[in-house]
Amino acid sequence: MVEWQGIVIHHSASPRGFWQGDQWQPIDSEVVRRWHVQERGWSDIGYHYLVLADGRIELGRPLDRIGAHTQAGRRNFTALGICLVGNFQYDTVSPEQLSAAVKLVKKLRQEYNIQIGKVELHNQVPGSNTLCPGRFFPKELFLKLLDSG
Numbered sequence: 461m462v463e464w465q466g467i468v469i470h471h472s473a474s475p476r477g478f479w480q481g482d483q484w485q486p487i488d489s490e491v492v493r494r495w496h497v498q499e500r501g502w503s504d505i506g507y508h509y510l511v512l513a514d515g516r517i518e519l520g521r522p523l524d525r526i527g528a529h530t531q532a533g534r535r536n537f538t539a540l541g542i543c544l545v546g547n548f549q550y551d552t553v554s555p556e557q558l559s560a561a562v563k564l565v566k567k568l569r570q571e572y573n574i575q576i577g578k579v580e581l582h583n584q585v586p587g588s589n590t591l592c593p594g595r596f597f598p599k600e601l602f603l604k605l606l607d608s609g
């Protein structure tokens with residue numbers, strides 16, 4: 461088992477879903493897995509969790525395996541990767557999605573005894589050079605909600 465010491469928050473930098481004929485296909489862990497495995501040649505989806513736009517939470521890479529989400533600061537080896545589906549350079553995080561992400565981070569912090577200071581947005585990791593999770597990710601509100609209750 462990996463001794464997780466932190467959590468890194470990402471966005472998928474993608475739409476929330478797409479139309480397949482007349483069916484709306486939300487971007488979920490299967491879709492992201494396909495991108496990461498087929499297009500990037502990885503062994504599996506890079507994130508441990510995906511938070512869908514409607515607030516559903518899906519498991520990605522098994523928790524006993526290091527991730528492929530944050531090279532900077534070697535966070536892949538020490539931190540769980542959580543990805544919120546959407547592109548928050550352009551879109552906002554829906555209330556359902558934000559509260560699901562907060563709940564998940566709270567649960568993981570308890571489970572692994574992760575300090576609040578070790579919950580980082582991807583672009584806050586020293587050495588990272590990314591816009592992820594996007595300028596409209598509500599950083600302050602997220603931290604405030606994490607701190608409450």
Ligand SMILES: [Zn+2]
Binds near residue numbers: 469470471582592593
């Ligand atoms: Zn990221």
